[in-house]
Amino acid sequence: DTEVTQTPKHLVMGMTNKKSLKCEQHMGHRAMYWYKQKAKKPPELMFVYSYEKLSINESVPSRFSPECPNSSLLNLHLHALQPEDSALYLCASSQDQGSSSYEQYFGPGTRLTVT
Amino acid sequence: KNQVEQSPQSLIILEGKNCTLQCNYTVSPFSNLRWYKQDTGRGPVSLTIMTFSENTKSNGRYTATLDADTKQSSLHITASQLSDSASYICVVSAWGGGADGLTFGKGTHLIIQP
Numbered sequence: 001d002t003e004v005t006q007t008p009k010h011l012v013m014g015m016t017n018k019k020s021l022k023c024e025q026h027m028g029h030r031a032m033y034w035y036k037q038k039a040k041k042p043p044e045l046m047f048v049y050s051y052e053k054l055s056i057n058e059s060v061p062s063r064f065s066p067e068c069p070n071s072s073l074l075n076l077h078l079h080a081l082q083p084e085d086s087a088l089y090l091c092a093s094s095q096d097q098g099s100s101s102y103e104q105y106f107g108p109g110t111r112l113t114v115t
Numbered sequence: 116k117n118q119v120e121q122s123p124q125s126l127i128i129l130e131g132k133n134c135t136l137q138c139n140y141t142v143s144p145f146s147n148l149r150w151y152k153q154d155t156g157r158g159p160v161s162l163t164i165m166t167f168s169e170n171t172k173s174n175g176r177y178t179a180t181l182d183a184d185t186k187q188s189s190l191h192i193t194a195s196q197l198s199d200s201a202s203y204i205c206v207v208s209a210w211g212g213g214a215d216g217l218t219f220g221k222g223t224h225l226i227i228q229p
Contacts, residue, residue, distance in 0.1 A: 004158070042204060042219035043159070090158050104217075106151075106158035 003027075004107035006091050012113045015081060021110045023074040023091030031097035032074040033104065034066060035090040043090055049074060050097040081114045088112075117142040119207050119220035127226045132195055136223045138188040138205035146208040146216070150179050150190050153202045153222070162190070162203075192225075200227045 004025045013019050023032065031050050035043035048056035049068040063085075065077040074091055088109045094102040119140045128134050140148070147166045151159035163172045163179040165188070171180050176193045192199055205220040 006158075040222075040224070042221055045217070088156065092158075103149075103161060103164060106160070108158045109156065111156060 004091055004093055004105050006089075006107040006110050008110060009108065010111045010113075012115060013078065013081065014115055015083070017081075018077070018079045020078065021076040021089055021091075021112075023076075023107055024072055025093040025105070025107075026072055027093065027095075027105070028071075029093035029095055029105075030071060031094045031102070032068065033092040033094075034074070034076050035092065035106075037088045037090055037109070047076075048097055055097060078112075081112075083114050086112055086114045117207070117209060117218045119205055119218045121203075121205050121220035121223050123223060124221070125224040125226070127228060128195055130195060130197055130227050130229050134192050134195060134225070136190045136192075136203050136205075136225070138190070138207075138220055140186050140188070140205070140207045140218070140220075142186075142207040142209050142218050144210040145183060145186075146210040148179075148181055148188050149206045149208070150177070150188075151204045151206060153204055155201070159204055195227045197227050197229060200225060 007022045033048050034046040037043040045058050046060045047066045052068045063080050067075040090109045091107040092104045094104045122137045149164045150162040153159040162177050165172050165181045167183040178191045181188045202222040202224050204222040207218050209216040
């Protein structure tokens, strides 16, 4: 199974709402990632978890809060978002984070719209 | 600064024709280069991954080449199909960089017309 799943597929939320994005993989990967992708732009790295610990936070605003409950799950909690946060949010996983040679497997993404 | 430049930005070709997409990079020290296919609103899917010692790799109708000396790569698509319509992203990895050592190109948006 080389699949990364993400839920929900689409999410519309108001600026005062609290919502969460979920990501799951069962490949035994120990590194998981959140990316943000705007239309016609490449993905931008937000967070990296390695062995369930946050290892990289690319200066992401605190209205985005990641959580890694276990080695298979990754959440992204959203609160008080702005319309400019509307984007495709991609989750990815790889065998490990330390080596640049490990393949990253991406999920299908959650299309987020902030109104 | 590590950079990946892709050309063309967009391309329209007729079904059944071949095409070649280009990727130039200035990432150092180079570890590997990946080509991803991304359908609109979906996550990227890996097509090929090449290290500096590999100069060609195929995946079905997709053939990637790498010239580590000139820091150029190409992705050749043979006998295009409507399902090839997507964005193709070149991603270059730096040694020791881990996940934050990946540099993404802006992609080539390919449209296959019947």
